[in-house]
Amino acid sequence: MYNLVIKDLKLGINPWFLALPFLIGTLMLIPNWIYFLVLQYFFWISVPNIFAQFKAQNDLVFTMTMPVSRKDMVKARVTVIVILELLHIVIAMIFGLFTFQLYPDMTYSFFAPHMGFWGLCFVMLAIFNIIFIPMFYKTAYKYGSAATASITATLLYFASVQWLGIQNSFVFETFNGNGADNVSLQITILIVGIVIFTVFTIAACSIAIKRFGRLDI
Amino acid sequence: MIALEVKDLNKKFKNFHLKDVSFQLEKGYIMGFIGANGAGKTTTIKSIMNMIHLDSGEVHVLGKNIVEHELDLKQEIGFAFGSIDFYTRSKIKTLTNVIKKFYKNWEDETYYNYLRRFKLDEDKKINDLSMGMKVKYNLSLALSHGAKLLILDEPTSGLDPAAKDELLDIFQELVVDGQISILFSTHSTSDLEKCADFITFIDNGKIIDSSEKEEFMDSYRLLNGNESQLNQLKERLISYKMNSFGFTGLIRLCDFDTSSDIKATIPSLEEIMIYFAKKEEMYV
Structure with a gap:
């Protein structure tokens, strides 16, 4: 599986998409912005372009001719997606720390980039994975409908959660108000987000393995 | 010894049916797999590579069932789709460095010998290679991981007569010591008249005949x-x-x-x- 991950990183993915998280991460420096959008760029730009590249280069048939199992092919591809997602979120989190330093007295209209917010972001990535990965592996090369469905779901999620954050005083207090200073609460939300991300991604991977196993190439 | 045994393959698609496809390729020989476009050559080859799920039938490579020993057997199979290119914007050396990691028996020395023999420049991109050079690059890869069975899907299509002739000579050289066997599909019968020992003829998903070339024509x-x-x-x-x-x-x-x-x-x-x-x- 390690060789397959290296294959994707060396052949399939343009180095630009490994540099993009650093560039997109700087968007965290925009004061009082909707920071959910920072991760959305990964869905809008990186995912369609990377999967278009796999399709254009006949990666599926290329990989099938080599001595690798179908299960490892899926696991490696999911690992690559997770690596990119983690790269995006961790770099955005680091830029988020600078945001607090740059604008210490900012009153946030949307979610401020506290740890709890990143927990919500992990849930957004989880929603993307649970829809995109199994849908993609219905064919293992068509990514359009899988990307459309998964991106739409994440948009609905972040719009709803952000709306609640504005409209509902409890949610607002938890993420931007007094709750933001409660470190244990913030860490708990972050951990719950990471757990949801892990569970959804493992579930997505096992559904994809089953679907890909049945596929005629 | 039998290098490749295909037994009673059946696979139904919406508009096509592979019906009781059976043939055998003995070790150290070249078999031409002929048929018109859409006759079922590529589907049969995909079945051999376990890329499609059969309704019934079995494929044995070097005596082992491909479904049960897929990973081991793919170490022993050199495979090339003539008409499909992979990662064409990459340099030969980049592609090789990735591919060689998948093979236990990869030998760099053998690889570089073939590159020299085929006059392949490692720094060239796949896209810059002629059709004939692409097939030679595929052969270099296959032979460097010690493939005993070469499965080539239309390797001569799109080649000029001189390149085709050279490639067919290479095929014949490869099988001389009796260790390597080649199955290659084509719709160009002149290729087979030159170098095939056996002919398997498929028409509309059914094997019409599979026998020694002269016997087949006779x-x-x-x-x-x-x-x-x-x-x-x-x-x-x-x-x-x-x-x-x-x-x-x-x-x-x-x-x-x-x-x-x-x-x-x-x-x-x-x-x-x-x-x-x-x-x-x-x-x-």
Whole structure:
């Protein structure tokens, strides 16, 4: 599986998409912005372009001719997606720390980039994975409908959660108000987000393995 | 020893059916897999590579079932789709450095020997290679991981006559010591007349014949006769064409009375393919 991950990183993915998280991460420096959008760029730009590249280069048939199992092919591809997602979120989190330093007295209209917010972001990535990965592996090369469905779901999620954050005083207090200073609460939300991300991604991977196993190439 | 054994493959698609496909390739020989476009060559090759799930049937490579020993056997198979290119914007050395990690028996020395022999420049991009060079690069990869069975899907399509001739010579050299076997599909019968030891002919998803090349051609006769002779033979002919002198038709030797006065010759592979294709048209 390690060789397959290296294959994707060396052949399939343009180095630009490994540099993009650093560039997109700087968007965290925009004061009082909707920071959910920072991760959305990964869905809008990186995912369609990377999967278009796999399709254009006949990666599926290329990989099938080599001595690798179908299960490892899926696991490696999911690992690559997770690596990119983690790269995006961790770099955005680091830029988020600078945001607090740059604008210490900012009153946030949307979610401020506290740890709890990143927990919500992990849930957004989880929603993307649970829809995109199994849908993609219905064919293992068509990514359009899988990307459309998964991106739409994440948009609905972040719009709803952000709306609640504005409209509902409890949610607002938890993420931007007094709750933001409660470190244990913030860490708990972050951990719950990471757990949801892990569970959804493992579930997505096992559904994809089953679907890909049945596929005629 | 049998290098490749294909037994009773059946696979139904919406518009196509692979029906009881069976053939064997002995170790150290070249088998040409012929058939018209859409006859089922690539589907059969995909079955051999376990890329499609069969409704029934089995494939054994070097005595082992491909479904049960897929990973081990793919170490021993060199595979190339002639018409498909992978990562064409990458340099040869980049692609090789990734591919070689997947093979236990990879030998750099062998690889560089083949690169020198085939005059392949490592720094060239796949896109900059001619069709013939791409096939040679594929062969270099396969031979460097010690492949015992080469499965090549239309490796000669798109090659100029000189490149095709050179490649066919290479195929013949590879099997000389009896360790490597080659199955290559083509719709160009002249390739096979030059280098194949065995012929497997597939038509509309069914194997028509699989035998030694001369024996295969000798089991048919091309007949030339007049219209009254056609009426006597019509039912036994595979198909026929009318012309100003009468007819030309293909018949199985077992269906032909050799003592008759109809002019009969041994057909070429191309003629056999053409008349089988015509048979399809007659029943459409």
